Amino acid sequence: MLRMPIAVVLFGIAGVASSAQQLHPPGLGERGNEASIAVDINAAGQVAGIIEEESGRQRAVLWNKRLIELGTLGGSDSFTKGINIGGDVVGSAQDSDGHWRAFVYRAGLSMRDLGTLGGGSSYGMGISRSGQAVGFADTSDGYFHAFTTGPTGDGPLVDLGTLGGNISYAAGVNxxxxxxxxxxxxxxxxxxxxYRPGAGMKDLGTLGGRSSSATAVNDSGVVVGASETPDRHWHAFVHDGKKMVDLGALIGYGNSFATAINAAGHVVGSIRVGDERRSFVYRDGKMTVHPGGYGLYLVNSINAEELVIGAKYVGKKFEASTMHSAQRAVVTHGGNDMVMLIVAVLAATTGIVIYRRRYRGIVLEGANRIIRFKFPQN
Structure with missing residues (x-):
């Protein structure tokens, strides 16, 4: 089973039969006991995904009317993180030394290693329409810093710096x-x-707590993510360029995390209530919560055509799938009050990112996943 243990269920209809729109025959073309997750989808319906073998090996794949294996950079494992309208894919793959390296894959070309910021590892997290890739990479002093490539994905990595501390991570780019x-x-x-070109990095603040994390930005510049509140809960937020608005308060309970936003400002995310996982969509001025047991088990992205992608959980394993955002569930709050708060509303993700060097690795903890990457011992 893919090692992403946080359950996220999305877009079910309480009391009404509901089924996710399948990519094709279910999944991404995996075989036997292999599992799959759809990671990102573009407006053309091309899907970046991951297939995990029974042994645990993960393979970066692209579904474009057929399964395309993206390979690695000489190592055993790879995974995808994003795809743009042109079908360019960003992700990470192991090299022959076992280091993780950020890559970009373009149709007809081999996987390209984006390099690092002076250290041994890097991770690709997002890609723009023009091919600009972002992520995070080791620096020469052993800390991760957010990076960007040039506007078309070429040239050396550019270090985006930090907010005064030692580490930073880029999650998305418009x-x-x-x-x-x-x-x-x-x-x-x-x-x-x-981070705006020419203006540098700006702290977006919190909802009254100590920490926050941004996961995605759309072409209108609307940012989504999650923030700690004064009572030490986590709430999904949307930042319209002027202020951070608490989407979790509209839900009214649990810890919530916004994971994706499309061009129309429609938001998807998840809610944790004890051991239960629910999901939400903010669409056309309404917050809708979807109870467990309906629709998708994992939700990773929403595209301009309103397709939401992720995975169902079938036979004790994940199976890549899609569904439409217009499916309804329990509407918890009306739209007019929220529209008054924001002009346009909502992210690999990627969620809250935690660096744990004592484990010789990193943990990416988000609303819909926890992924652990192990570093080679130097």
């Missing part, structure tokens, strides 16, 4: 080269950031 992610302050707490 058409204008606006980048969002998470960066450490001097005191070590993480904050959601927005």
């Amino acid at each position: 058409t204008d080269g606006v980048i969002v992610g998470t960066a450490a302050l001097v005191d070590g707490y993480r904050r959601a950031f927005i």
Whole structure:
């Protein structure tokens, strides 16, 4: 089973039969006991995904009317993180030394290693329409910093710096080269950031707590993610460029995390209530919560055509699938009050990013996944 243990269920209809729109025969073309997850989808319906073998090996794949294996950079494993309208895929793959390296894959070309910021590893997290890739990479002093490539994905990696601390992570980028992610302050707490070309990195603040994390930005510059509140809960947020708005307060319970936003400002995310996982969509001024047991088990992205992608959980394993965002469930709040708060509303993700060097690896903890990457011992 793919090692993403946080359950996310999305877009079910309580009391009404509901089924996810399948990509094709279910999954991404995996065989036997292999599992699959759809990671991102573009407007053309091309899907970046992951297939995991029974042994645990993960393979980066692209579904474009057929399964395309993207390979690795000489190592055993790889995974995807994003796809743009042109079908360019960003992700990470192991090289022959076992290091993880950020890559970009373009149709007809081999996987390209994006390099690092002076250290041994890097991770690709987002890609724009023009091919600009973002992510995070080791620096020569052993810390991760957010990076960007050039506007078309070429040239050496550019270090975006931090908010005064040692680490930062880029999670998404829009058409204008606006980048969002998470960066450490001097005191070590993480904050959601927005980086605009020529203006540098800006702290987006919190909902009253100590930390926050940005997961995605759309072409209107609307940012989504999650923030700690004064009572130490986590709430999904949307930042319209002026202020951070608490989407979790509209839900009214649990810890919530916004994971994706499309061009129309429609938001998807998840809610944790004890051991139960629910999901939500903010669409056309309404917050809709979907109870467990309906629709998708994992939700990763929503495209301009309103297709939501992720995975169902079938036979004790994940199976890539899609569904439409217009499916309804329990409407918890009306639209007019929220529309008054924001002009346009909502992210690999990627969620809250935590660096744990004592484990010789990193943990990416988000609303819909926890992924652990192991570093080679040097």
